[in-house]
């Protein structure tokens with residue numbers, strides 16, 4: 001049986017009916033799936049480092065565990081994203097207990113991500129970082145506008161969380177962020193940074209990279225003049241393609257090839 005992603009890929013390509021289109025692997029063995037997902041998560045951190053999303057102790061990406069879905073994998077505190085390995089990752093439960101791994105975890109990572117994993121069973125991965133353009137754009141407290149094809153993936157698909165009360169340490173604030181996210185793909189955390197989600201780490205990370213880039217584009221255009229906006233119905237139609245599972249997952253694949261060729265130690 002072909003997956004939804006394979007069906008979408010055939011519609012969006014020529015030759016997709018004849019040649020193999022990349023699609024996420026399927027696993028019969030959950031331990032194998034878990035190892036694969038940890039490797040993708042470690043690669044996600046290498047991707048963040050590749051783009052310079054790696055300031056200080058900030059930033060976290062999480063992956064729901066496929067064996068115990070009430071737990072998730074997260075980065076250990078104070079390991080540079082460029083050095084992350086699958087074996088470094090830590091698994092925590094929704095009560096804040098470390099159930100696997102040997103390192104403390106950033107409290108904000110737990111407070112935000114655990115509540116989003118809890119509120120969104122359809123989401124398997126959450127990505128957050130403090131980045132140059134996301135941080136600047138987030139201070140405006142505005143939504144991204146449909147100024148380009150790429151920005152349309154966030155059209156009516158993200159929100160602004162306008163309550164900054166300091167470093168997130170409370171689960172109740174994680175709940176408020178999850179509520180603000182609703183069933184959408186991203187939240188702009190005002191005076192803080194960006195947060196994206198996805199069905200896979202691949203999608204959450206690729207969404208983050210594109211959102212950061214869309215923030216840069218909107219800042220540039222707002223400094224230059226008044227952008228021409230894409231009409232509502234076209235923006236919706238565009239989002240249905242570039243916000244789809246196939247495209248959001250697929251967006252990470254070329255970058256994964258680069259990461260693998262550069263230094264595959266994240267697999268360890």
Ligand SMILES: [Zn+2]
Nearest residue numbers: 058059192193
């Ligand atoms: Zn943060």
